[in-house]
Amino acid sequence: MKLLNRSLVLAAAICLGAFTGFSQTAKTAEDTPKDYLSAAFHAGRRQALRDLMPANSVAVIFAYPERLFSNDVNYVYHPNPDLYYFSGYKEPDAVLLVFKDTQAAGDSSYNELFFVRKRDPQREQWTGKRLGVEGTKTQLGFKRVYNGDAFANFPVDLKKFSSIIYDKLPDDATGDGAGGLKALISTFKAKAGVPDVDKQLLSDLNLINQRGTPQNIDRILNYLKPKLNNEAYKKNELIQLLVSKPDSATLVTVKAKINADFSSMAKFTEYTTQLRGIKTPEELDLLKKSIRISSIAHAEVMKAVKPNMSERELEGILLYVHKNYGAEDEGYPPIIGAGGNGCILHYEENSRMHLDNQLVLLDVGAEYHGYSADVTRTIPANGKFTEAQKAIYQLVYDAQEEVFKLCKQGVTYSDFETKTGEILANGLIKLGLIKTAAELRKYYPHGVSHHLGLDVHDKGAYDGELKAGMVITVEPGIYIPAGSPCDKKWWNIGVRIEDDILIGVDKGTNLSADAPRKWQDVEKMAAQPSIFDTAKFPDLDTKK
Numbered sequence: 425m426k427l428l429n430r431s432l433v434l435a436a437a438i439c440l441g442a443f444t445g446f447s448q449t450a451k452t453a454e455d456t457p458k459d460y461l462s463a464a465f466h467a468g469r470r471q472a473l474r475d476l477m478p479a480n481s482v483a484v485i486f487a488y489p490e491r492l493f494s495n496d497v498n499y500v501y502h503p504n505p506d507l508y509y510f511s512g513y514k515e516p517d518a519v520l521l522v523f524k525d526t527q528a529a530g531d532s533s534y535n536e537l538f539f540v541r542k543r544d545p546q547r548e549q550w551t552g553k554r555l556g557v558e559g560t561k562t563q564l565g566f567k568r569v570y571n572g573d574a575f576a577n578f579p580v581d582l583k584k585f586s587s588i589i590y591d592k593l594p595d596d597a598t599g600d601g602a603g604g605l606k607a608l609i610s611t612f613k614a615k616a617g618v619p620d621v622d623k624q625l626l627s628d629l630n631l632i633n634q635r636g637t638p639q640n641i642d643r644i645l646n647y648l649k650p651k652l653n654n655e656a657y658k659k660n661e662l663i664q665l666l667v668s669k670p671d672s673a674t675l676v677t678v679k680a681k682i683n684a685d686f687s688s689m690a691k692f693t694e695y696t697t698q699l700r701g702i703k704t705p706e707e708l709d710l711l712k713k714s715i716r717i718s719s720i721a722h723a724e725v726m727k728a729v730k731p732n733m734s735e736r737e738l739e740g741i742l743l744y745v746h747k748n749y750g751a752e753d754e755g756y757p758p759i760i761g762a763g764g765n766g767c768i769l770h771y772e773e774n775s776r777m778h779l780d781n782q783l784v785l786l787d788v789g790a791e792y793h794g795y796s797a798d799v800t801r802t803i804p805a806n807g808k809f810t811e812a813q814k815a816i817y818q819l820v821y822d823a824q825e826e827v828f829k830l831c832k833q834g835v836t837y838s839d840f841e842t843k844t845g846e847i848l849a850n851g852l853i854k855l856g857l858i859k860t861a862a863e864l865r866k867y868y869p870h871g872v873s874h875h876l877g878l879d880v881h882d883k884g885a886y887d888g889e890l891k892a893g894m895v896i897t898v899e900p901g902i903y904i905p906a907g908s909p910c911d912k913k914w915w916n917i918g919v920r921i922e923d924d925i926l927i928g929v930d931k932g933t934n935l936s937a938d939a940p941r942k943w944q945d946v947e948k949m950a951a952q953p954s955i956f957d958t959a960k961f962p963d964l965d966t967k968k
């Protein structure tokens with residue numbers, strides 16, 4: 425039986441998805457998907473933002489920059505999720521201003537301004553049609569829309585506002601002349617009197633403010649450690665305070681000071697976290713599609729996997745299924761790790777040529793209309809778990825099952841972490857892999873959950889109680905690389921099981937249940953025939 429050639433599978437997937445992208449520019453209006461978020465949805469999100477904003481304030485949201493892929497070719501553009509959330513706009517070189525109060529302008533008034541990328545027929549012939557001013561008005565429902573190059577001379581005095589709310593500004597912005605992103609940001613800084621701050625430091629302070637909890641201070645400090653010799657970090661009193669006294673009281677003090685010193689960005693994070701953390705029914709429709717597509721793809725891989733396949737072949741099958749259902753992309757680089765590669769948390773090379781009789785960890789989630797799934801399954805390449813593999817797998821499954829019981833309104837992330845640590849530590853002690861619970865991090869180095877949505881690690885509160893309408897992951901794991909201080913029978917076993925859960929008032933709903941989880945069900949699925957079993961392609965003999 426000839427197995428799928430990984431390159432051809434990927435090519436087929438790309439061909440199927442070439443015209444279903446997150447950007448609609450390559451299709452006619454009649455032949456585009458009909459389930460994008462509506463202009464009314466985005467307008468409602470802008471009003472929800474206004475409702476949170478203080479009096480006499482303005483929120484300023486920029487497009488993401490384009491980034492070079494190779495020579496004169498850019499990476500496929502991915503819009504700023506916040507700009508998309510509040511506008512539906514998916515192009516670069518743009519800035520949206522949302523005002524708390526209606527602004528008088530001569531005989532008219534406005535409460536939002538949108539400066540967008542200018543139409544350019546010559547460039548559109550190469551890279552696709554742009555919405556431009558009129559398209560943004562007619563398709564996205566905005567009234568006051570201008571070409572980007574009009575921002576510099578537009579009569580709006582941002583310094584008069586009591587609060588200017590904005591995210592950290594990209595430091596690699598490029599763009600096209602006066603309407604390009606670089607010029608838009610420069611104009612904004614001048615109009616608003618915004619000082620320059622070290623961008624990486626700002627990003628890390630925002631991380632501490634948004635994600636810092638008493639339970640993860642150690643992980644945050646480990647993340648910061650390589651940067652602490654940087655001059656900006658040495659001089660920052662908040663970083664130094666947290667490093668010198670890493671306890672919960674210090675964290676509270678540091679977060680309060682970040683909010684005071686960087687109130688503009690702190691407010692932006694606070695408001696967008698509050699809004700994006702709770703999914704609307706329209707968002708849930710798209711998330712459910714993305715997650716179901718991913719779950720079906722994982723089930724198909726269970727049926728197709730064979731020991732003499734490569735990691736990249738499995739990646740190709742997953743991508744093929746995603747594209748077949750209309751997913752534009754993946755929410756993050758696919759992780760397909762066989763054996764020891766499965767013990768590397770963010771392994772992305774996917775270059776192993778033969779899976780052999782090992783476990784394969786597959787962490788792959790589709791992105792559908794901007795919303796990302798995040799599903800992980802761990803499967804035996806030959807369809808049957810060994811006793812050692814089964815023991816680790818069952819332990820991870822048991823931990824996940826216990827956390828599932830906590831997935832309801834009113835529970836905290838720290839409750840998740842406590843329960844996960846308890847189950848995994850007790851299990852590893854019984855198996856003889858560790859002697860005390862203090863050794864758990866040796867084999868379980870990450871957290872068990874994060875928010876999910878427009879970003880795979882989406883905005884959402886981590887230091888309060890869970891609320892109905894949140895979508896989170898539950899992803900315990902155990903990783904035992906070769907050379908670990910334990911019996912060699914455990915070496916190169918890496919197991920993670922990850923599901924996407926909708927939080928309800930009384931219980932959670934597993935949105936990724938279409939991908940089997942129990943080891944018995946994984947083996948049953950692996951015994952089923954695959955649509956890929958009979959695929960035959962020519963040999964790639966380049967020496968003929």
